[in-house]
Amino acid sequence: MRNKTRDLFKNRWVRIVCYGLLLGLLCQVYISPFAYTSYVVSLGTPAVNALLLFQPELPVLPLLSIMSAVACLLRGTVGAVGNTGFMSMFLPALFYYGIYSILVSILFRIFNHARKFHLMMGMIVCDCAANAVQLALMGHPEGKAVIYSVLISVIRGAFVWLLYCMYEWEHLYLRKKEHQSHYAQLNQIVTDIYAESFYLKKSMEDLNELTRKSHQLYEDLESRGQDGQQALEIAREAHEIRKDYQRVAEGFSALIHEHEEKSMKLSAVLQIIEDNTKRQMAQRGKLLTFQVRLNTEMQIQHYYDLFTILNNLLVNSMDACEAGGHIGLSAEKQDRMLVLTVTDDGCGIDPDMQEYIWGAGFSTKYDKETGQMSTGIGLCHVANVVQYLGGMVELKSQPGKGSEFQIMLPAEAL
Numbered sequence: 001m002r003n004k005t006r007d008l009f010k011n012r013w014v015r016i017v018c019y020g021l022l023l024g025l026l027c028q029v030y031i032s033p034f035a036y037t038s039y040v041v042s043l044g045t046p047a048v049n050a051l052l053l054f055q056p057e058l059p060v061l062p063l064l065s066i067m068s069a070v071a072c073l074l075r076g077t078v079g080a081v082g083n084t085g086f087m088s089m090f091l092p093a094l095f096y097y098g099i100y101s102i103l104v105s106i107l108f109r110i111f112n113h114a115r116k117f118h119l120m121m122g123m124i125v126c127d128c129a130a131n132a133v134q135l136a137l138m139g140h141p142e143g144k145a146v147i148y149s150v151l152i153s154v155i156r157g158a159f160v161w162l163l164y165c166m167y168e169w170e171h172l173y174l175r176k177k178e179h180q181s182h183y184a185q186l187n188q189i190v191t192d193i194y195a196e197s198f199y200l201k202k203s204m205e206d207l208n209e210l211t212r213k214s215h216q217l218y219e220d221l222e223s224r225g226q227d228g229q230q231a232l233e234i235a236r237e238a239h240e241i242r243k244d245y246q247r248v249a250e251g252f253s254a255l256i257h258e259h260e261e262k263s264m265k266l267s268a269v270l271q272i273i274e275d276n277t278k279r280q281m282a283q284r285g286k287l288l289t290f291q292v293r294l295n296t297e298m299q300i301q302h303y304y305d306l307f308t309i310l311n312n313l314l315v316n317s318m319d320a321c322e323a324g325g326h327i328g329l330s331a332e333k334q335d336r337m338l339v340l341t342v343t344d345d346g347c348g349i350d351p352d353m354q355e356y357i358w359g360a361g362f363s364t365k366y367d368k369e370t371g372q373m374s375t376g377i378g379l380c381h382v383a384n385v386v387q388y389l390g391g392m393v394e395l396k397s398q399p400g401k402g403s404e405f406q407i408m409l410p411a412e413a414l
Helices: 003-010 013-026 044-054 060-081 086-110 115-135 143-223 229-259 265-285 304-321 378-388
Strands: 289-294 326-334 337-344 392-398 402-410
Touching: 003 304, 013 044, 013 060, 013 143, 044 086, 044 115, 044 143, 060 086, 086 115, 115 143, 143 229, 265 289, 265 326, 304 326, 304 337, 304 378, 304 402, 378 392, 378 402
Parallel strands: 289 326
Antiparallel strands: 326 337, 337 402, 392 402
């Protein structure tokens, strides 16, 4: 039954009839601002103005014709029941809604593709004109009544326009937030790919070195009259693996370049990192506070490197903090260095372990469900990227009090 009703309302003409009936009913919600009660100010006009702003594709003349017919008949019926007389209420409504329908239909036929503001101004003018003609036909063409009717038309038109603008602003805000969310997610994916690409390139360099050493060993063995074919075979296999790695690395690079910007403002980078961090906190159920403080502004070309560094450090801080903990991120410029500081009030790092945390494979974290240890490449990757950019990283930590990671990077390298 619900599906049939929904399919019925998909029909354009059914919707127009329903809209027209509803608008005709809204025309019965009115006030009488003047002594002569046959002139009224109803809710129908602002309602139809709002509807046409939101759905300008509707056929205006059929819609307003249905509204006018229903409004006039109901207005006359109300007059007959209230001993005012059918015609005394019917005719003023007919004067106003008939003229208003004709003028608005002409407006949308001629200026259908005009800006919404211009259409709204046109509907206010149509409202004023219909009111003026109605007053004249009712025998009240005096200037005071016309001025008041124009003022009423302007006020309710401005009210409709304000509501429309509020809706558009809210809609734009939601679309902007959605766009920012998708952009942040895309940046996170590309950053992860960039991190893997970094290690892939490092592995290619290691394979180059392995190939060179294997071939050198082959030549040394052959020069001594020994069989060096096995060393040569290792060199060939390393070379083939390197070519496969290179194809994957080139694919990664093409994907990164397809989505990357030439540069980003530091404030934009930190905003994306802040959004991602808060989203991860929510997904993990971490009840933590996170504060970002920016004391400088600059253009960053290697912004994926910053994503990699800060995301790894912030994830570690999240793991180290209990519920109610605090994480901070600050950025400032000191001389020619960009200084990034990540602080937390988590469990801290034992002094005996601090020199080992930068090594690949070192980790104190494990999966509580499976018992499997973490890969331990996060801080190692941070150290490698910082070294690649010509910077340095310092750690201050006390068990039970928290940690502070300070990253110092040459501004010109970014």
